[in-house]
Amino acid sequence: MTKQPFTGRLHTPLLIALAVILVVVIPLLNSLGIISNFTLGNWGKYLCYGILAISIDLLWGYTGLLCLGQALFFTLGGYMMGMHLMRMIGGDGVPTFLSMVGRTEWPSFFLPFSSFPFALLMMVVVPGMLAYVFGYLAFRSRIKGVYFSILTQALTYGAALLFFRNELLMGGNNGFTDFRTLLGFSLREDSTKRWLYIATALLLVLVVWGCKWLTHSRFGLIQRAIRDSENRVLFSGYATANFKLFIFVISAVIASLAGALFVPQVGIINPSEMDTSKSLEAVVWVALGGRGTIVGPVIGAISVNALKSWASVGATADFWPLMLGGAFVLVVLFMPKGMVGLPAQIQGYITRVSRNKSAAESPSSEPTPEATKP
């Protein structure tokens, strides 16, 4: 089993160029006033969704685990950040989400969230532990396929019902809003927003790089082997449950970090973010972009959400769900490898046409071997 070279098929120069554009060029253009704050804010949101999409791809595209509960981990990360941001509001008394339910003091579990490092730790620990416990029970019991998907969806639904309850003291249906400062910087300042965008773009680049590395390592090979035939891997002496558990926890933490960066940028976190439809929507991004490609899901997430932003205005407002549905059907029918598979698909088509043509003209010419590769 030879380790695949890290460059080669990864199109590294292109990715580096994209990373530089996302992390450096776009914020620079924003500070020069060429890209508006509104556009930058939207991109920050899209990139968060992109990271969420990668976490799904890691499970679905590479390990064959269709998790319909990634929005839960995303939202949990968001809530951890939200708790920190609520503690940072200051002022007299308690925020309205507590005074609404008759509380005049902070519940004790909120108090340590005044510390940002603690909140950061919780963003990793809470979703990580939940994924570990849930994954441990599910994978030990050899739950897979559609049963795993249904269980993750049920978990998300249960959590959403729990968070809707006002007794949980997490803001109920309204959740947390009206954030003021993060690490001492006002969230209303343009520069703070720009830094949040840069942090998101950096995290995205790191996650893409890390996942590329992971999926091309020996671990990644076993991951894909589990996807293609779990029993054979099991009989070869690998404890597949542990491998799956590891990847489940990793992707939960990735989703959680994306959620944590999402919240200060959009300014609200509430239980409707862990609605089952949100998890499903994220799966659609992955399918549209091209699963099992790391970059494809990011492209899928960005394009669907950009389309949503563009189309939910004016006369098209009534029709954008129709557009989204139409795009999804088109991709499933005609682009089985998603959007990132399209160039290869077109190339393949051109080669086939030209081959037929040249075959008709001079039967001796050879087909190019690269173009037939998927």
Place this chain on the structure above:
Amino acid sequence: MIKQFIPSALAAFALTSASVHAEDSVKVGVLHSLSGTMAISETSLRDVLLFTFDEINAAGGVMGKKIEPVVVDGASNWPLFAEKAKQLLDQDKVAVTFGCWTSVSRKSVLPVFEEKKGLLFYPVQYEGEEMSPNIFYTAEAVNQQATPAVDYLMEEGKKKFYLIGSDYVYPQTTNLILLEYLLSKGVPLENIGGGFSKDASGKIISAGKYTPFGHTDYQQIVSEIKQFAASGDACIISTLNGDTNVPFFKEYAAAGLDAESCPVVSFSVSEDEFRGLPASQLVGQLGCWTYFQSIKSPANEKFISNFQAWLAKSDVPGIVKEGRVTCSPMVLSYNGVYLWKAAVEKAGSFEVEKVMAALKGGISFDGPGGTVTSQKNHHLTKNVFIGETKADGQFKILKEFKNVVGEPFLKGTYK
């Protein structure tokens, strides 16, 4: 659908290209959910707003400028509401926005309106405890719905009150205020049903019975209500939301309860909601709003017939033309637009600060529900009506409270 879509897309292009040249127009935002779970309620508000803009434009516009609506879809998605609010204020630079239904959507856009110094008119009954410098609440405050309803029931000789609602902020807050109000009126604690939860110090932090959204099993709750109502002088104060009213009223009828023995007054069921409920099962039950379609006044008749005429010839894509009714949130949206127009004309400017100052100075408008007057506290003085449900989904008006002053901060005021 596609056939409908192509002309509308063409119309969209035509609209955008036409608007480039429109120097003498003012952009106004419409921020409602046109898709998702809230679309059924909020689309009506979009429709009535577009109707109002057309009506004002036909009469010469606002300070000689035509209103140019910018309609965006919040899609029942709260982060998207915030994004759309940013877009309206940053990109489109609207002078004012009319929008939001749920409290969570308002909470989501509030920081955006405050940061970017925008102006939002909010038209739907809510829990209060809020007064943003950038929001004007044409909505019913708790004392323009819940407390007048209790006054009416007391006059009718009711002595016991059962509180039930969906579990979110509006019912929770309303019931806490009602608890204080009932106690201040001398109703003993044991005559207030639904249960209480207390904090460690014994202070009541929640009053009433709460069920989640979409709850269907009301058997146990109704049997509890039946026991509570055995004395014959009880009533039910309901803040149950949307669909859950169907199983609740079914169970209520099955238990042998009726409007005679134990009436239900609902604060979240208006004429528009009746389009989705079996109205015949709710006959005789009570509602309380600051507007009913059945109000007999020239202003209301004119409003209804103009709206229906506008609907009939409307070319808004996907608009529902059949079986449309008018209800309080729609009229409060309509009033909001006219109040804004009057405030702009009084201030002589579209600037948010000056318009808000004019509104705070007190502006009156003779709306379909009678005269409304803007107050210093960003709320309205308006008439409150108690109505009884009829089989056709309309209300028979039983009582009117004149000029009730909207008050957002009520907790701790009734002693």
